[in-house]
Amino acid sequence: MEKLYFIPGSQDLYGEECLKQVAADCRKMVGFLNEKLSDTIRIELLPTVETSKICVEDMKKVMCDDDCVGVITWMHTFSPAKMWIKGLQLLNKPMLHLHTQANEKLPYGEIDMDFMNLNQAAHGDREFGYILARLHIPHEVAAGYYQHEDVIARIRRFAQVAKAIALSKNLRVATFGNNMRDVAVTDGNRLSCEIQYGWEIKYWGIGEIADLAGRVTDEEIDAQMAEYLSRYTMDTDNTEAVREQARYEIAFRKFLKENGCQAFTDTFQDLHGLNQLPGIAAQDIMAKGVGFGPEGDYKIAAFSAVLMKMAEGREGATGFIEDYTYDLTPGKELELASHMLEVPASFAATKPKIQVHPLGIGGKADPARLVFDSVTGDGIQCTLIDLGDHFRIICADIELVPVPQPMPKLPVAQIMYRHKPSFQIGTAAWCYAGGAHHSVVSTALTRADIALFAKLTGSELITIGDDTTEADLEKFYMAR
Ligand code: MN
Numbered sequence: 404m405e406k407l408y409f410i411p412g413s414q415d416l417y418g419e420e421c422l423k424q425v426a427a428d429c430r431k432m433v434g435f436l437n438e439k440l441s442d443t444i445r446i447e448l449l450p451t452v453e454t455s456k457i458c459v460e461d462m463k464k465v466m467c468d469d470d471c472v473g474v475i476t477w478m479h480t481f482s483p484a485k486m487w488i489k490g491l492q493l494l495n496k497p498m499l500h501l502h503t504q505a506n507e508k509l510p511y512g513e514i515d516m517d518f519m520n521l522n523q524a525a526h527g528d529r530e531f532g533y534i535l536a537r538l539h540i541p542h543e544v545a546a547g548y549y550q551h552e553d554v555i556a557r558i559r560r561f562a563q564v565a566k567a568i569a570l571s572k573n574l575r576v577a578t579f580g581n582n583m584r585d586v587a588v589t590d591g592n593r594l595s596c597e598i599q600y601g602w603e604i605k606y607w608g609i610g611e612i613a614d615l616a617g618r619v620t621d622e623e624i625d626a627q628m629a630e631y632l633s634r635y636t637m638d639t640d641n642t643e644a645v646r647e648q649a650r651y652e653i654a655f656r657k658f659l660k661e662n663g664c665q666a667f668t669d670t671f672q673d674l675h676g677l678n679q680l681p682g683i684a685a686q687d688i689m690a691k692g693v694g695f696g697p698e699g700d701y702k703i704a705a706f707s708a709v710l711m712k713m714a715e716g717r718e719g720a721t722g723f724i725e726d727y728t729y730d731l732t733p734g735k736e737l738e739l740a741s742h743m744l745e746v747p748a749s750f751a752a753t754k755p756k757i758q759v760h761p762l763g764i765g766g767k768a769d770p771a772r773l774v775f776d777s778v779t780g781d782g783i784q785c786t787l788i789d790l791g792d793h794f795r796i797i798c799a800d801i802e803l804v805p806v807p808q809p810m811p812k813l814p815v816a817q818i819m820y821r822h823k824p825s826f827q828i829g830t831a832a833w834c835y836a837g838g839a840h841h842s843v844v845s846t847a848l849t850r851a852d853i854a855l856f857a858k859l860t861g862s863e864l865i866t867i868g869d870d871t872t873e874a875d876l877e878k879f880y881m882a883r
Contacts, residue, residue: 406471409449409476414480417480417521425480432549439555458491472562473561478527479522481527491540502528503554505522541860561855571709574600574705575666577605577607582668589701589702589839595794599794612658635683645771665708666694667704671764689722694706703843717847720750720846721847722747722843738822741816746818756775759771772816776816782844783801785799798850800850800867800869801822801823805819807819828873865882
């Protein structure tokens with residue numbers, strides 16, 4: 404399991420007794436947090452920073468440990484921040500500055516100068532906050548007594564976001580074909596993606612998959628079909644079309660595994676050697692936590708993999724979604740998302756049905772796909788766009804709702820949502836902000852998770868929700 408290193412700060416001015424107490428309190432704190440967070444992360448205590456040399460040694464350990472996804476720092480006493488400079492300059496993993504104390508309450512009857520010298524986070528953590536600001540070190544602050552539930556929840560969130568950032572830094576995206584001809588929002592600067600987020604966007608021809616698919620054995624397809632039938636209901640006589648998708652799924656998974664990729668794209672404009680657009684194949688692979696972007700959208704493929712990692716261990720669904728069409732009934736406006744095929748099976752509220760229908764574009768054979776009703780409830784819709792000189796993340800609160808009426812002639816998974824604070828402001832805000840029609844929807848993540856990711860990766864963030872007003876639209880417009 405991934406870990407965080409816990410680095411406390413002090414100095415050698417207060418004597419041996421005080422430093423022993425600092426170490427003992429930190430051990431107790433780390434033990435407590437490990438118990439509370441054992442389902443998410445491990446925390447390991449490093450030597451208390453008393454000198455610049457110890458700080459550098461601690462940070463080297465952080466940097467060299469591949470299991471370590473970030474650090475927690477806390478100034479038990481005052482810790483003059485000049486001795487943190489050289490260490491902090493080495494750090495390139497996420498940091499949580501835990502602004503807390505070993506004691507919850509002040510011992511009013513007992514407090515003396517020894518207590519004051521030992522327990523002075525209000526003093527030391529401000530010195531530390533100053534040097535983080537001075538050095539422009541991205542970080543999160545969690546303030547409060549470490550045993551309080553709200554503080555533990557903040558540490559948990561930080562750990563989940565740090566794990567997602569660690570995945571991001573090592574993420575490889577396989578793009579099969581390029582992005583869809585003439586489409587703007589799916590294009591951008593792949594090099595900037597790698598510099599800022601670590602995403603290696605690697606091109607291969609779809610022929611690689613066609614070749615692999617051609618070598619998949621009947622036994623492998625039988626096994627994949629058995630897996631489908633254990634989770635999905637067969638609702639077609641065209642078994643051959645479904646077996647064809649099973650063949651693609653096996654080929655994609657083999658290729659991704661062999662090449663160390665956790666995300667991929669395809670495009671209906673380049674299916675040379677395949678006779679269907681991957682439908683159930685893509686839907687099923689996404690449900691296994693692999694990022695996906697259709698039409699060559701490498702950004703959303705990578706971003707969906709990162710956000711699925713962030714949501715790991717939480718209730719709810721997370722995955723790629725496309726915006727399509729609206730019901731504009733006044734006061735009851737809704738959006739219907741999911742036009743083509745590629746809705747992740749993780750959004751299914753009912754047992755998905757395997758069906759085969761024509762696609763309408765692309766000129767290939769009718770693809771097999773999963774058709775289902777979506778989970779409902781509060782969620783977010785989140786996208787990442789390339790503005791040429793920087794990336795922008797846009798995150799809107801939405802409510803996933805049941806479909807108001809059946810749509811028997813629409814043979815795709817159906818996801819409907821309500822925009823916040825209203826259709827008019829919510830969707831106008833998204834348009835002003837330049838938000839794409841490809842995004843990641845999640846009923847597991849919140850705006851606070853995305854805001855933390857944006858903060859720790861130095862990304863611009865625009866959020867939309869019940870607190871968004873008409874006046875904010877001007878702001879989003881001016882942010883172009
Ligand atoms: Mn699209």
